[in-house]
Amino acid sequence: xxxxxxxxxxxxxxxxxxxxxxxxxxxxxxxxxxxxxxxxxxxxxxxxxxxxxxxxxxxxxxxxxxxxxxxxxxxxxxxxxxxxxxxxxxxxxxxxxxxxxxxxxxxxxxxxxxxxxxxxxxxxxxxxxxxxxxxxx
Numbered sequence: 001x002x003x004x005x006x007x008x009x010x011x012x013x014x015x016x017x018x019x020x021x022x023x024x025x026x027x028x029x030x031x032x033x034x035x036x037x038x039x040x041x042x043x044x045x046x047x048x049x050x051x052x053x054x055x056x057x058x059x060x061x062x063x064x065x066x067x068x069x070x071x072x073x074x075x076x077x078x079x080x081x082x083x084x085x086x087x088x089x090x091x092x093x094x095x096x097x098x099x100x101x102x103x104x105x106x107x108x109x110x111x112x113x114x115x116x117x118x119x120x121x122x123x124x125x126x127x128x129x130x131x132x133x134x135x136x137x
Contacts, residue, residue: 001106001108007030010026010029010030014026022067024072027072033063034063034105035061035063035104036062036102037059037061037102037103037111038061038099038101038102039099039102039111040058040059040060041098041100043056044058057111057112057115059111061076061077061105062075062077062088065091071093072095076092078090101114
C-alpha cells in the first residue's frame with residue numbers, strides 16, 4: 001500500500017525537478033509493480049428497477065508496468081473466453097487524458113465504494129471532522 005508520506009515525498013521530488021513528469025509518469029512512479037484499478041468514466045452495467053437506477057463503474061485493473069510520456073502501461077487482468085478465473089497478461093496502453101480516477105488495489109476499498117451521494121458527506125463530516133475536533137478539545 002502506498003502511504004501518504006510516500007506520495008508527498010514523490011510530489012516534492014517532482015516539484016524540485018521542475019515538474020517535468022507527465023501524469024502517467026507520476027502514476028508509474030508511485031504505483032510501479034503495484035495493482036491499481038483505473039476508472040475512465042464508463043459504466044459496465046446499469047440496473048434499473050422501477051424508478052431507481054444503479055450504474056456500476058467500469059475499470060481496468062492491472063499491475064503498473066511503465067509509462068511513456070502520456071501513456072500508462074498496465075499488465076491488465078482479463079477473463080479469458082469461457083472461463084471465470086481472471087488472468088494476467090493483456091497489455092493495456094492508457095492515455096493519461098482518459099483517466100478520471102484510480103486507486104491501488106490494497107484492500108482499503110474499491111473505486112465503486114468511493115462514489116457517494118452528496119447527502120452521505122454529512123455522515124463523513126460527523127465521523128471524521130467533528131470527531132477529530134472533539135478529540136482535540
